[in-house]
Amino acid sequence: MSKSKILDISHFLPYQLVALSTKVSDAFAHVYSQEAGLTQAQWRVLSHVINIQFATAKQICELANMDKSTVSRAIKQLEQKQFLRLNQHPEDKRATVIECTDMGFDLYKQLTPKALEWEQVLLESFSEGEKDTLKKLISKLSQSVDKE
Template identity: 40%
Template sequence: MSFQLDEFLPYRLSVAAAQISRRFAARYAQEAGLTIPEWRVLAHLDHSGAVSVRDIHARVNLDKSMVSRAATRLEQAGLLRKDGHRTDRRLIVLELTDEGRDLMLRLGRIATQFQDELLAELGKDGPALRRALAQLSDG
């Protein structure tokens, strides 16, 4: 009996994640042409307030080089500000501008709406999916 890739959990997970990312990117492309790293940095900043590159790197599953580059692009787009830390001059503090917060308000609505649709599609399996993903991410 040969191995069946279609039934293999890591494969199914990877395909589903790519598919959903594509669907979601299509949604917010209308509001803003963000890459996935840019979206993550923006979204995290909206929730966390002013934090360093390292902070985002640790929390958002992005290499620090990606955070750095995404932040540079977002800064050029006027969506966030970079400031030096008061006491530790190694740190760079990132914070959304008004424009950035504004954009996240719109994107947050789109994201929530999208998630609601997904959960509706999933029906009763939604909560189990949530638990399973949490379990797998820590594992």
């Protein structure tokens, strides 16, 4: 194989994005793990449930880009901790909806300011214009992937 055909994976965009995502997720984990004993999956599920009325496991899988077994396990664990409860959908008796309990909502309200503060520190070296550009580029890249 000639040198020009060798892929330097460390400069390959998909690799860079995954590596960065892992670093950011791992660094952020202390906010919800140390403060509340939550796993990454539990934090993501709890956050999505709070933002969706009549949330279903399928919706959470799609929104959080997580597999069904991980989401199901996180839901079960959050239900055991009394942060979530499962109920029958008010309009579709065959469907189960996931709702946040008062305890879960209180925990979310406790963690949200810390999460936002952590994000602010992460981005403090960026100007406001750079932050806007970053968000636009991430959105544009995401839309590009969705088209495939």
